[in-house]
Amino acid sequence: MLCTVDKEGYIRVDGRLLAAFKILLKTAIFVSISFAAVSSRLFSVIRFESIIHEFDPWFNYRATKYLVTHSFYKFLNWFDDKTWYPLGRVTGGTLYPGLMVTSSVLYHLLHKFGLPIDVRNICVLLAPAFSSVTALATYLLTLEISDTVKGLRFKKTAAFFSALFMAIVPGYISRSVAGSYDNEAIAITLLMLTFYFWIKAVRHGSVFYASLTALSYFYMVSAWGGYVFITNMIPLHVFILVLMGRFSYKLYTSYCTWYVLGTVMSMQIPFVGFLPIRSNDHMASLGIFGLLQLVLVANYLKRVLTAEKFHRLMIASGFLVFTLGIAAIVVATKVGLIAPWTGRFYSLWDTSYAKIHIPIIASVSEHQPTPWASFFFDMNFLVWLFPVGVFLCFQDLSNESVFIIIYSVLASYFAGVMIRLMLTLSPVVCICAGLCLGRICGIYMDFRDEISAKAQKSASRVFSLVSKLLVSASVIFYLYYYVQHCTWVTSNAYSSPSVVLASKLPDGSNTIIDDFREAYYWLRMNTAEDSKVMAWWDYGYQIGGMANRTTFVDNNTWNNTHIATVGKAMSVGERESEVIMRRLGVDYVLIIFGGLIGYSGDDLNKFLWMIRIAHGIWPDEVDETKFFTRDGNYRVDDLASQTMKDSLMYKMSYYRLSEAFGGSDPVDRVRRQRLSRPYAESIHLDVLDEVFTSENWIVRIYKLKDPDNFGRDLVSIGEENLAGKSRRALRKLTRTKPDTQLNLL
Amino acid sequence: MKKVAKRAAEKNKKASGKPYHQDLAHSVTLAYKSYLKGLQENQKLRLIDTFLAFLVCIGILQFIFCVLVGTFPFNGFLGGFISAVGQFVLTVSLRLQCLESNQSSFKGILPERAFGDYIFASIILHFVVIHFIN
Numbered sequence: 001m002l003c004t005v006d007k008e009g010y011i012r013v014d015g016r017l018l019a020a021f022k023i024l025l026k027t028a029i030f031v032s033i034s035f036a037a038v039s040s041r042l043f044s045v046i047r048f049e050s051i052i053h054e055f056d057p058w059f060n061y062r063a064t065k066y067l068v069t070h071s072f073y074k075f076l077n078w079f080d081d082k083t084w085y086p087l088g089r090v091t092g093g094t095l096y097p098g099l100m101v102t103s104s105v106l107y108h109l110l111h112k113f114g115l116p117i118d119v120r121n122i123c124v125l126l127a128p129a130f131s132s133v134t135a136l137a138t139y140l141l142t143l144e145i146s147d148t149v150k151g152l153r154f155k156k157t158a159a160f161f162s163a164l165f166m167a168i169v170p171g172y173i174s175r176s177v178a179g180s181y182d183n184e185a186i187a188i189t190l191l192m193l194t195f196y197f198w199i200k201a202v203r204h205g206s207v208f209y210a211s212l213t214a215l216s217y218f219y220m221v222s223a224w225g226g227y228v229f230i231t232n233m234i235p236l237h238v239f240i241l242v243l244m245g246r247f248s249y250k251l252y253t254s255y256c257t258w259y260v261l262g263t264v265m266s267m268q269i270p271f272v273g274f275l276p277i278r279s280n281d282h283m284a285s286l287g288i289f290g291l292l293q294l295v296l297v298a299n300y301l302k303r304v305l306t307a308e309k310f311h312r313l314m315i316a317s318g319f320l321v322f323t324l325g326i327a328a329i330v331v332a333t334k335v336g337l338i339a340p341w342t343g344r345f346y347s348l349w350d351t352s353y354a355k356i357h358i359p360i361i362a363s364v365s366e367h368q369p370t371p372w373a374s375f376f377f378d379m380n381f382l383v384w385l386f387p388v389g390v391f392l393c394f395q396d397l398s399n400e401s402v403f404i405i406i407y408s409v410l411a412s413y414f415a416g417v418m419i420r421l422m423l424t425l426s427p428v429v430c431i432c433a434g435l436c437l438g439r440i441c442g443i444y445m446d447f448r449d450e451i452s453a454k455a456q457k458s459a460s461r462v463f464s465l466v467s468k469l470l471v472s473a474s475v476i477f478y479l480y481y482y483v484q485h486c487t488w489v490t491s492n493a494y495s496s497p498s499v500v501l502a503s504k505l506p507d508g509s510n511t512i513i514d515d516f517r518e519a520y521y522w523l524r525m526n527t528a529e530d531s532k533v534m535a536w537w538d539y540g541y542q543i544g545g546m547a548n549r550t551t552f553v554d555n556n557t558w559n560n561t562h563i564a565t566v567g568k569a570m571s572v573g574e575r576e577s578e579v580i581m582r583r584l585g586v587d588y589v590l591i592i593f594g595g596l597i598g599y600s601g602d603d604l605n606k607f608l609w610m611i612r613i614a615h616g617i618w619p620d621e622v623d624e625t626k627f628f629t630r631d632g633n634y635r636v637d638d639l640a641s642q643t644m645k646d647s648l649m650y651k652m653s654y655y656r657l658s659e660a661f662g663g664s665d666p667v668d669r670v671r672r673q674r675l676s677r678p679y680a681e682s683i684h685l686d687v688l689d690e691v692f693t694s695e696n697w698i699v700r701i702y703k704l705k706d707p708d709n710f711g712r713d714l715v716s717i718g719e720e721n722l723a724g725k726s727r728r729a730l731r732k733l734t735r736t737k738p739d740t741q742l743n744l745l
Numbered sequence: 746m747k748k749v750a751k752r753a754a755e756k757n758k759k760a761s762g763k764p765y766h767q768d769l770a771h772s773v774t775l776a777y778k779s780y781l782k783g784l785q786e787n788q789k790l791r792l793i794d795t796f797l798a799f800l801v802c803i804g805i806l807q808f809i810f811c812v813l814v815g816t817f818p819f820n821g822f823l824g825g826f827i828s829a830v831g832q833f834v835l836t837v838s839l840r841l842q843c844l845e846s847n848q849s850s851f852k853g854i855l856p857e858r859a860f861g862d863y864i865f866a867s868i869i870l871h872f873v874v875i876h877f878i879n
Contacts, residue, residue, distance in 0.1 A: 205851050207838050207862035211869055248850055253838035257866055260831035264873050267823070274819065296837070301772075304779045309772045316769070 029160055030139075034132035037167035040487060041128040041177045043495035048512070050124045050179070053497040055538055055555050057181035058545035061123050063091065064100040064181075068107055068119050075100070076270060082550045083540065084562060085532050086585065093270040094558065098190075098223025099183050102126070127176040127185035131167065134427075137192035139163035142431050144199045146438060148398040153446070158438020162430045165482075166192075170489040171378035171426035177495055184423055187224035192427055194220055194230055195407075198258065199400050202237075205250025207257050214261035221266040228281045229424060233410065234258065235288035237403050246399060247295050259289045283329070294321060366420040375415075377493075378422055380485045381478045382433040389432025392439060408432060437475065444471040499542070501599070513597070519699035520546035522692050523588070531587040533701075536570070536603055536610065537563050539590065552584060564617035567610035570603075571622055573646040575715045578687040581704055589688060589702045593653045596660060596697040598669035604636065604653050605670065637673040645683075652702055654683050655690060660697065686718025793840045797833060804829035824878040831870045839863040 004012045044053070052061045067075045078092035103122050110117050143159040146152050166172065175184040194216040201209035221227040238255050241247065263276045263285075276282045294317075302310050375383055390408050393401035407428045415425035450465045496502065501513040523533065524547045532550045533543055540554020553563045569580040570591075581589075594602035603610075607627075614622040626643040629635050636650065644650055657666045658680035666680045667673070688702035705714055784791050804826060811822050842851050842859035851859075 204853060205842070206854060207835065207842075207859070207866050211862070211866045215869070249841040249847055250850060253841060256834040257838060260827065260834050261866065261870055261873070264824075264827045264831065264870065264877060267820075268873065268876060274823070277823070300780075301776050304776045305772050309768065309775075313769060313772055 026156075030136065030163075033135050033160075033163055033167050036164070037131045037135050038128040040168050040490050041131060041173060043177065043491045044497055045124065045178045047495065047502070048497055048500050050121055051497050051499060052120065052123060052181055052545070053177070053179040053499065054182075055541050056183075057123075057179070059541040059555065060099055060181050060183070061120070062541070062545045063095060064103050064123055065119055067097075067100045067104045072101075082544055082548075083554050083556070084559065085550045085552050087559065087562065089556065089558070094556070096183055096221075096223050096225065096269070096271060098219060098221075099126075099181070099186055101222070102186055103181075123181040124179045127180050127182075128178050130186050130189045131172070131176050134172070134189040134192055135163040135167040137189060137196055138166040138427060138430060138434075141192055141196040141199060142434050144196060144203065145393075145400045145404055145431065146435055148203075148400050149392060149396045149435060152392075152435070152439055153442035154438050157441050158434045160434075161437045161441075162434025165382060165430035165433055166427060168483065168486040168490075169379060169382065169426045169430055170486055170494065171422045171429075173486070173490050174378065174494045175423050177490070179497055183224040184226075187220060187226055188423060188427065190216055190220040190223060191226075191230065191424070195233075195403075198234055198237075198254070199403060201254035201258065202250060202399055202403075205248070205253045207253055210254040210257035211261055213254075213258045214265060217258070217262045218265035218268075221262075221272060222269050226424065227266070229410075229414075231276075231282055232284050233407060235285040236410075237406055238288050238292070239284075240402060240406060241399060242291070242295060244402070247299060249296075251399075252292055252296055255292055256289065259285055280333075287325070290325075367418050370416055370419045370422060374419065374422065377489060379426065379429055380482050382429045382482075385433035385436045386429045387432075388436040389434070392435050393432070404428065404431060440471065440475060444468045444475070498601075499546075503597075513599075513696055513698070515694035515696050515698035516542065517546060519590070519692060519694045519701060522694075523547035523549055523590075523701065526692075527588060532585055533588045533590050534566060534569065534581065534584065534586045535590040536566065536592075536606060538606070539592070543590065549588075552586070560613070561617055564614045567614035568618060568622055570649040571607070571611045571614055571627075571647050574648060574651070574685070574687050575713070577648045578704075578714060581687075582707075586704050588691070589648075589652065589704065591649065591652050591700050591702075593697055593700050594670045595653065595657070595668035599696075599698055600670050602653075602670060602698070603649060607647075607649055608634070610649070634671075635673060636668055636671050637675045638679045648688075651683055651685055652688065652700060654680060655685050655700075657683075657697075684718065684722060686715045789843060790840065793836060793843075797836055797840075800829050800833040800836065804833070821878050824874045827877075828871060828874040831874075832867065835863055835866050835870070 006012050044051075052058055063075075063078075066078060070078075075097070076092040078090075079088055080091040081088045083089045083091075103119070103126050106126070107117070107119055107122050110122070139159045139162065142162040143155065146155040146158040149155075152158060172188060175182060176188070194213055197209050197213035197216055200206070201213050217227070217230060220230060234255070238251060241251060263282075266272050266276050267274060277286070298314060298317075301313060305313070379386075386408070390405060393404045393408075411421070411425040411428050414421040445468070447465070447468065450461055450468070499516050501515075503511055503513055505511050520542065523543070527533075527549065529548075530550065532552065533547070534552050535543060537553040537555060537557060540551040540556075543549055543551050544554065553559075553566050557563060565580060565584065569577045569584070569586075572580075592599075592602045593604065594600055595604070608624070611622055611624050611627055615624055623643075627634070627641060627647070628644075629639055629641050635641075636644070636654070640650070654666075654668075654675065657675070658677055660666065661677075663677070665677050666675050668675070685702070687705055689705055690700065691703045692701040693699070708714060708717060784794065807822065807825050807829065811826075816822050839859055841847055842854055842862075843856045854862075
């Protein structure tokens, strides 16, 4: 019999049945967590279509297509002449191939099984698929940690909570909705997996788990530049443990194995190359590796020698090692063996560094410091469970909890500095919140004492029952509210592909603005295949991916000067700009203009960054202050500064805008400024021809005119023409005699 | 380990003044003796330590070669050097895991399992190194 009822009226269940039931329940929970994780990421597919989002994913998608159609070696040696014209980009050597390799392996695997799924769909759905793996990895990691936390009765509950939080936390969803085919999509999974193996390795001192840590670290290195976070987290963990006097042979075996294997493996990625032994970002791990060797020797001596002798020996050798180490680092940096700290690194410590020194980094919105509200927005009630979880770790302070503490401190700092790094914070927040809720459930959701017949006094029983019910109810309420919030945030904030925009008509019905694809499709169909399109770098990947045309700069931003050149061409007057464009070999110029429909992410709003970046290279020729009015306002209407009015970007944006408004004054709906009609009509372009403007005017494409046959200056021709026009207009007005003369110009 | 300990001790001698001199030397000889004693008792340890000494020699040789001749195929040098260092570290780990006195800290890792792990990690290491050397 599997079930029996004993004398006291309890139902006794057989152990095997219970175990089977447990497994069944666990599987069911995991299936539902995965389901929640995947389905909440599908808003964008359902609302729009299966499409690649934003900017970077378009490059990844293009690279994946290349990998699927070419061989792996060709992919690694891929020289892309369609970008960074005329320089080209050594794409194979300057990308993290992990993401593309993953999806191409999936693609081939599925085809082997007879499931002919399109590359695009694999790319679109990769991030949701991996998010459910992340939930599983978080579960395992939390389980490892909660195992050591004393006083936590329901260890698995804590782990399940963290998995559930991780599955739908908006901070992570923001980078992993369907279509957001970016490195982070798989990197967070690998981050969790690496940490899980690392914790496991430290706990058991196992070389095997340390090797697995190294393997998943390698995968991480191949997938995301953020691997440096692990490279510094693990040594820091070891260092703090050593400082706490927790050195053990386990620590030695796991760290050294991980370091050696991980380092040599990470050097196999072409983009990383010799960085692990050259760059300062990696020096901490090398230093800890050396330190551990010394500590091991010291540990041996400590066992053998008397305390006094050991003490003396340590002071002498410690002093020596310290001076030698500092000297080595200084000399190596001076000689140039170690690369100097990079700009992105400085900007992590000094938030205003980038703004002053490297405008190109500061110009990216996701590199801005995080506003307070977005912590709540991205984590909801986990924000206040997080410190409690950290506190629990402090109470416990096992090796594993120390890891979580370090992780939470570092990640909180980085998330505060850069909004993008909210992504690395969310896992640890989920883990800590899981630990905390696990604890709460262990205490307040356990009604066995209250229900059992062996009762205490009834009054205290009722009292404890009420308090428990109260706490449980509020926890359940918060959980419910969390799910609501996550769903709402995901559907409203993070599910827009930004290639296709949704908007509401005045009558409340939804409409889809598809200007980007319309324009890119136009480019693809109506321009010569080798024509070169100049656009600001944000749109480089999209033009490459959707229009399949050569671009000058793109989101890879490896060459600041080249970007500054494009910025300069946009911000100077027509005559100067023409020279630059001819030298670059521009055929078409593409700009984004949101003034008509009120799309705020347009080029005129990014214009200041173009000016700043150009100013960084040509301080004398491009001056930011001149683009403001005398009283320091950024104006685009009649009162705009002359430099502004002359700049190519300004002219391209407002050229012919008056025609869209019939007889009334044109209004820029983004900057909320009104241009007077005669002024708007007077904006003219001499070196460019308008060839395409999309339905809502978001994308405008201009063609650079061919040089004049008689070798005249295009701008002066234009001016003459204009003068002729006004003369003709005058004549028409006065009507002294009919205009029979053919005006050839 | 012997070499490392010795080297550290030698450095100490130079760094510290004369009053310490004899004392430190005494400490080192004491440590060395107890190390030898440990070796004599265990056949396996002798084997492992010979291998370790060999690896240290190889590492130093490569380093001298690289200083004298130059680092030209840098990946080649790195691969060779890292394989020596890596194998050294892995072997030290194996040595630690095999010692009976350490069994209490490595719960659940028997010497046989340790050896299996060692082989697993070594295979990965050398596979990657070969790929690196090209």
